[in-house]
Amino acid sequence: MPRVWKFGDHINTDDILPGKYAPFMVGEDRFHTFAFAHLRPEFAKEVRPGDILVFGRNAGLGSSREYAPEALRKLGIRAVIAKSYARIFFRNLVNLGIIPFESEEVVDALEDGDTVDLDLETGVLVRGGERFALRPPPPFLLEALREGSLLDYYKKYGHFPGE
Amino acid sequence: MGMTLAERILSRKAGREVRAGELVVVEVDQVMVVDSIAGSFFKRLAYLEATPRYPERVSIVIDHVAPAANLEVAKAQKEIREWGRKHGIRVFDVGRGVCHQVLIEEGLAQPGWIVVGSDSHSTTYGAVGAFGTGMGATDIALAAASGRTWFRVPESVKVTFRGRLPKGVTAKDAALEMVRLLTAEGATYMAVEIHLLDGAESLSRGERMTLANLTVEAGAKAGLVVPSGEILDLYRVPEWLYPDPDARYAREVEIDLSTLSPRVSVPFYVDNVQEVAAVRGKRVDQVFIGTCTNGRLEDLRAAAEVLKGKKVAPGVRLLVIPASSQVLEEATRDGTLLTLLEAGATIGTPGCGPCMGRHMGVLAPGEVCVSTSNRNFRGRMGAPDAEIYLASPRVAAASAVAGYIATPEDLASLPQEEAHA
Numbered sequence: 001m002p003r004v005w006k007f008g009d010h011i012n013t014d015d016i017l018p019g020k021y022a023p024f025m026v027g028e029d030r031f032h033t034f035a036f037a038h039l040r041p042e043f044a045k046e047v048r049p050g051d052i053l054v055f056g057r058n059a060g061l062g063s064s065r066e067y068a069p070e071a072l073r074k075l076g077i078r079a080v081i082a083k084s085y086a087r088i089f090f091r092n093l094v095n096l097g098i099i100p101f102e103s104e105e106v107v108d109a110l111e112d113g114d115t116v117d118l119d120l121e122t123g124v125l126v127r128g129g130e131r132f133a134l135r136p137p138p139p140f141l142l143e144a145l146r147e148g149s150l151l152d153y154y155k156k157y158g159h160f161p162g163e
Numbered sequence: 164m165g166m167t168l169a170e171r172i173l174s175r176k177a178g179r180e181v182r183a184g185e186l187v188v189v190e191v192d193q194v195m196v197v198d199s200i201a202g203s204f205f206k207r208l209a210y211l212e213a214t215p216r217y218p219e220r221v222s223i224v225i226d227h228v229a230p231a232a233n234l235e236v237a238k239a240q241k242e243i244r245e246w247g248r249k250h251g252i253r254v255f256d257v258g259r260g261v262c263h264q265v266l267i268e269e270g271l272a273q274p275g276w277i278v279v280g281s282d283s284h285s286t287t288y289g290a291v292g293a294f295g296t297g298m299g300a301t302d303i304a305l306a307a308a309s310g311r312t313w314f315r316v317p318e319s320v321k322v323t324f325r326g327r328l329p330k331g332v333t334a335k336d337a338a339l340e341m342v343r344l345l346t347a348e349g350a351t352y353m354a355v356e357i358h359l360l361d362g363a364e365s366l367s368r369g370e371r372m373t374l375a376n377l378t379v380e381a382g383a384k385a386g387l388v389v390p391s392g393e394i395l396d397l398y399r400v401p402e403w404l405y406p407d408p409d410a411r412y413a414r415e416v417e418i419d420l421s422t423l424s425p426r427v428s429v430p431f432y433v434d435n436v437q438e439v440a441a442v443r444g445k446r447v448d449q450v451f452i453g454t455c456t457n458g459r460l461e462d463l464r465a466a467a468e469v470l471k472g473k474k475v476a477p478g479v480r481l482l483v484i485p486a487s488s489q490v491l492e493e494a495t496r497d498g499t500l501l502t503l504l505e506a507g508a509t510i511g512t513p514g515c516g517p518c519m520g521r522h523m524g525v526l527a528p529g530e531v532c533v534s535t536s537n538r539n540f541r542g543r544m545g546a547p548d549a550e551i552y553l554a555s556p557r558v559a560a561a562s563a564v565a566g567y568i569a570t571p572e573d574l575a576s577l578p579q580e581e582a583h584a
Contacts, residue, residue, distance in 0.1 A: 010347060010432065014540040019519035024199045024228070024239050038547035058348040061382065062540060063519070064283040066203060066299030086382055087352050088283055088297055095301035140186060140313075151301050155211050160305075160313050163188050 002050045005043065006112035009056035013089065015039045016060065016068040023067050032071035049076025052118055054110050056082065060089025069093050079120055081134065083107050094141050097149040101134040165407025167319040168387045169354035172294045175403065176277060183318040183411075192293075193220055193271050194307045195280035197262050198236075199227040200300045201243045204281065207304035214250050216310040222271055223247055224255045224262035229514040231257075232522035260487025260513040263287040263455040267372065268489055274390055274400045279306050284455050284537065286379045289357075289386040290371035291394055292404055296385050317384045318413040319354045320345065324374075326421040327362040331571060333465065334370035335457055335535065335555035337418060338377040339426040343436035344416050351382030353413060356406060357389065363420055364391040369459040376456045377537055380433040425570050427533075428553035431541040439558060442568050448530040449480045450563040452508075452556050453516050457535035458486030462556040463494045467502040469560035469571045475507035476566030482524050483508045484516035506564075520544040526551075533562040 007015075019025075021034035036043040053072065059082035060068070069089065072080075073096045080093060081101040093100045099120050106125060109132065110116070117126045121142075123134035137145060143161035147153040153161060166174065167183070174181045176189035194215070196204050201223060208214065215221045223243055231237035240257075247254035255265050263284055265271075272278045274292035278285065281303045288295025296314075298306070306312040322341055328334070345355070355378040359366055366374075371388045378386025390400045425439045452458070452466050463485060475481045483503050485491040491513050494500045500510065517524030518536045526532055526549035534544070539551035552568060561571040 012540050014519075014538070014543050018542050019199075020521050020525070020545070022199055022521075024202060025233065025235055025521060027235050028202070038542040058351065058382065061347060062283065062538060064281060064285075064297040064299055066200065066301060069299075070203075084348065084351065086348070087384055088299060091302055092299035095299060149301070150305065151207060151210060154305055154309070160188050160309075160311075162186065 001115040001117060002052050003048065004052050004054055004110050004112060004114040004116055005047065006054040006110060007056070010058050010061060011055050012062035013060055013065050013068040014062055017065065017071045019063070022065065031067060032074035035071040035075060044075060047075050051077060052116060053077055053080045054082070054107055055080065056107060057084050059085045061086035064088045066092045066096070069096050069098060073098055079118055081106055094144060095150045097145060099137055099145060103134050106132045106134060164411055165409035167354065167410040167412065168356050168389060168406040169294065169317050169319050169385060171403065171406065172275060172277065173314060173316050175275065181316050183316050185316045186313060187316060188311050188313045189277060190311050191220065191279050191306050192276035193222065193266070193278040194303060195262055195266055195278065195282070195285065196221065196223045196303060197227050197282050198225040198229065198240055198243060200281045202239050203300035204304050205242065205246055207301055208308060211304065211308050213308035215252060215307040218251045220310070221307050222253045222255065222266065224259070224265055225257050226261050226514040227519065228521050229257040229512060258488055258512050258514070260490070261455045261458060261515055263372070263376070264458065264486040264490070267291065268487055274398050275404045279303060279312055283379050284376050286383055286386040287372050287376040287455055289375035289378070290368060290388050291398055292387065292390040292400060294385050294387065297379065315352065317352055317354045319356045320350050321356050321358065321412040321415045323358040323360060323417050324363040324420055325361040325417065326419050327365070328420045328423065331557060332423045332425060333555040333557060334366060334373040336423050336426045337420055338374045339428055339436045339553065340418055340423055341374070342377055342380045342434050344418070345381035347380065347432060347434040348382050350378065353383060354385040354387055355381065355383045356387050359388065359391055367393055367461065368397060369461050373456055380537060425555060425558050427558065427568065428539055430539045430550045430552065433537065433539060433553065439568065439570050442552065443573065445552070445568040446531060447479055447533055447562050447567055449482065449524060449526065449532040450559050451482045451517060451524055451532060451534040451536065452559050453484030453486060454518050454536040455486060456537045457556050458484060458490065460490050460493050462535065463490065463499050463503065466556040466560035467499045469557050470506035470564065471502050473506055473564045473574070475563045479563050479566050481508040481563040482511055482516065484511035485513045487513050517544055533559045533568060535559050
């Protein structure tokens with residue numbers, strides 16, 4: 001069962017992947033092993049594919065570095081839940097095929113270390129006997145995500161969703 | 164109902180009237196790529212089996228780690244040069260400067276343009292009335308391949324600066340005050356539309372760049388300064404490029420420049436802005452003057468004015484990194500550089516320098532740095548417990564002389580031996 005990794009408000013992309021560990025600095029093959037190196041050094045070793053990241057407000061502020069969410073994707077993260085997102089991070093998540101769910105209530109309800117089950121298309125999240133409904137992504141994003149990512153969508157159709 | 168500047172630019176580009184909240188796909192006038200993500204950019208274009216649709220609308224700048232600090236970076240930068248030659252793409256190489264400064268100097272951001280850059284501080288282009296915004300490698304690759312990108316038309320926050328800055332107070336202090344008022348998430352998904360009135364229109368292009376640069380620290384998608392003052396002399400500003408008086412804003416904020424004092428942003432959040440008095444006396448190990456926020460000639464001159472005839476305190480490293488080769492050249496010609504060197508500064512290659520903790524001034528555990536840059540996040544410049552205080556070039560220079568956080572005015576009251584005069 002996927003595990004919840006819960007972080008606080010205003011987690012920036014330097015927290016998610018410090019600049020000195022960019023693929024450009026340490027190589028494409030190992031940059032993801034430095035995810036949350038300052039904030040939570042055990043994260044990259046212990047995280048399992050399918051685990052869920054939970055953030056508070058203004059998730060992913062700061063640098064536009066797509067390799068921050070890319071490190072998460074390489075570690076097998078497919079969904080993030082936050083109270084709110086910084087905009088570049090939001091776009092980067094969608095572009096990489098990580099679904100950015102948004103919910104104040106679910107973030108407050110979830111605890112670090114919880115085991116949960118999340119249906120990525122419907123947004124239904126189950127913890128033990130409890131059931132939470134996350135709003136599914138908007139159509140523009142869902143269309144892209146159904147092809148894998150916006151990149152995959154553009155490659156297949158040669159235009160943007162809805163264009 | 165009238166239009167905001169963001170609505171006006173995106174409507175113009177979309178070829179129809181669009182309003183905040185709508186999704187639009189628009190042509191982009193310039194795509195800016197920095198060295199640190201160029202590898203991802205090339206990989207994504209290769210995946211799309213595409214090359215830039217309009218090669219002349221793409222620029223690559225080698226600035227984030229310039230010159231190369233290690234073998235990985237050297238290989239990546241070699242690939243940039245080869246790729247640029249192969250596809251006929253402009254590459255600004257080591258030493259030309261920080262991407263945003265270079266694009267402005269080269270005229271690659273113009274009033275009314277849409278400029279997307281693979282760096283969050285691409286909001287800087289708003290200084291000249293361009294809709295500049297930062298994006299990740301995938302969006303940037305799609306923009307290069309298609310010549311277009313998608314936006315949700317942003318709501319706007321109107322920030323009006325009035326009056327004139329008191330002596331010793333700078334655009335950086337005004338920008339930090341703006342971030343404090345808006346908070347780190349106060350303009351998320353929005354454009355910050357900056358109006359300069361009642362004397363504030365005299366702010367230079369460089370000062371406007373400082374303001375637009377820091378709007379992203381409030382979460383802004385773009386930071387658009389309504390063209391006025393010297394922008395009207397330097398650029399051909401299209402007659403349609405103005406917001407309507409009855410445009411609708413999500414929020415309106417007024418800042419009276421004449422009431423401001425020097426500000427410092429205290430770790431680890433940019434919106435944690437305080438008056439210098441709150442942290443005066445904090446011991447300093449390194450002072451960094453430079454970056455896309457404050458590495459221009461006027462910034463170096465402001466630092467030199469403070470440093471003239473003084474010496475950097477023992478045990479303090481003063482790093483000065485001009486924002487571009489042009490700035491370096493001008494600072495050499497007018498004597499600014501000599502003043503800085505005589506005070507004990509060391510000069511680095513024009514570029515981003517240690518701003519994101521990769522080289523040329525990485526901080527050790529427990530160290531304290533006063534920086535004229537734009538981010539003081541935990542671990543940003545090196546060790547996770549190193550502290551970064553963001554300030555103006557004047558406060559940075561004064562802190563280098565005092566050995567602790569200080570304003571130039573504080574230096575006058577230092578004992579002679581302490582001031583190292």
